[in-house]
Amino acid sequence: MDSENIQKILRLKNHESPEEGYFDDFLQEFQCRQRAELLNRSSRSLFIERVGTWMGELNTSQWLYGAGLAYAVVFFAVMLWPESAVERRHIEAPTVPMATSVGLEVKQDVVLDFPSSREVIAVGLPQEF
Amino acid sequence: MSTEPSQREIDQRLVEKAREGDTEAFDELVIKYSPKLYAMIYHMTSNKEDTHDILQDVFSKAYRSLKRFQGKSAFYTWIYSIGVNMTLNFLKKRKRRYSLSLDDVDSGIQNDMAFVDSGYKANPREGNTIKELQVKLNVALQQLSDDHRAVVTMFDIQGIPHGEISKILGVSEGTTRSRLYYAHQQLQSLLSEFWD
Numbered sequence: 001m002d003s004e005n006i007q008k009i010l011r012l013k014n015h016e017s018p019e020e021g022y023f024d025d026f027l028q029e030f031q032c033r034q035r036a037e038l039l040n041r042s043s044r045s046l047f048i049e050r051v052g053t054w055m056g057e058l059n060t061s062q063w064l065y066g067a068g069l070a071y072a073v074v075f076f077a078v079m080l081w082p083e084s085a086v087e088r089r090h091i092e093a094p095t096v097p098m099a100t101s102v103g104l105e106v107k108q109d110v111v112l113d114f115p116s117s118r119e120v121i122a123v124g125l126p127q128e129f
Numbered sequence: 130m131s132t133e134p135s136q137r138e139i140d141q142r143l144v145e146k147a148r149e150g151d152t153e154a155f156d157e158l159v160i161k162y163s164p165k166l167y168a169m170i171y172h173m174t175s176n177k178e179d180t181h182d183i184l185q186d187v188f189s190k191a192y193r194s195l196k197r198f199q200g201k202s203a204f205y206t207w208i209y210s211i212g213v214n215m216t217l218n219f220l221k222k223r224k225r226r227y228s229l230s231l232d233d234v235d236s237g238i239q240n241d242m243a244f245v246d247s248g249y250k251a252n253p254r255e256g257n258t259i260k261e262l263q264v265k266l267n268v269a270l271q272q273l274s275d276d277h278r279a280v281v282t283m284f285d286i287q288g289i290p291h292g293e294i295s296k297i298l299g300v301s302e303g304t305t306r307s308r309l310y311y312a313h314q315q316l317q318s319l320l321s322e323f324w325d
Contacts, residue, residue, distance in 0.1 A: 003313050009320055010285040013172060013266060023163050026181070030159060030188055034152065037189070 140204035148195050155195075159188055162205065165287065166212045172282040173216045173275070175267040183219055187212045202296060210297045213279055220275045269319040277312035284309055 058066070134142075140161075146154035166187060171180040191208050198207055270278055279298065283289040284305075291309075295302045 006313055006316050006320065007285045009266065010281065010316075011288075012262070013286050014168070016168070016171070016263070017164075018167065018177065023160065023167075026163055026184070027156060027159055030185060031152070031156070033185060033189060034192065 136205075137203045141200055144195060144198060144200070144204055147192070155192055158204070158208075162208055163188070166209070169209070169212060169282055169287060170216050172270065172286055173213075173220065173278055175271055179219065179223075183216055184212075187215055190215065206293065206296050210299070213283075213297055217275050217279065265320075265322075269316060272319055273312055273315055277308050277315070280305055280308045281312045281316070 140158065143154045143158050147158070163184065167180060167184055170183050170187075171177060174180055174183070187208070191211055194211075198204065270281065273281065280294060283294045283297070284291065289297075291302050291305050295305045298305065
């Protein structure tokens, strides 16, 4: 049996067709499915699509406007950001030397040489140093 | 002198309208190509329920992918390509799930005009022969590999030329011809009883 005869037999399958009205029903089912797919698309994908469409329609001046707006938002966010705890301690740290706060007179160019604890004990001074 | 637009130009206009949101334009494409696509998928799967589902998926995918259709090939070639690829993928999954039994192979589509004329209708014995022929044809086709069945479906059954088949499958024309040759060798032994 040659290819031509094989083809003759197989071409008989061209007469196979679905029942009458099948393709009308098929189209209706497809239309319902299409509508359902559009409605069920997530709000996120719709938002992304809208942003994409909007950005695609932007001209140069609108891009600049958008960039400027973004810069302003970032700037104000940085300015209004609450101060950190480290910065607060630095601000509140004492500026007056410890010696004056306990009533001692601090002279410039005098190197204060506090005695070691052994010397304190030897002279009977209280062990404060 | 007015020249009628070619099928390709008509399809291209419908695609452009559909891209702009005209669903009726896409409906026209569905009406136009669903019979041929149905036939191709059915000859590949030999199961009408699977054919229906796959065909719905094909048009759904085509609609979602319209923006990617650049018009370099005819719309017919493009959507046919989608149909063949989706059918081949389906068949691979079907094979992995279960091996197809003869019960899954349709004996033929109901109410079909296949092989039927008034003479056969009047003669039930001949009617049984026709039904038997339909079953055997479907079984023989299912014996081929998916790739071979695809080329036989498109060339032998639907009469699509080799060059067009190669574009649809994304292979060279030589590959198409050699697959066809090998498929015919197999079919010769599978269908030989019809010529004995």
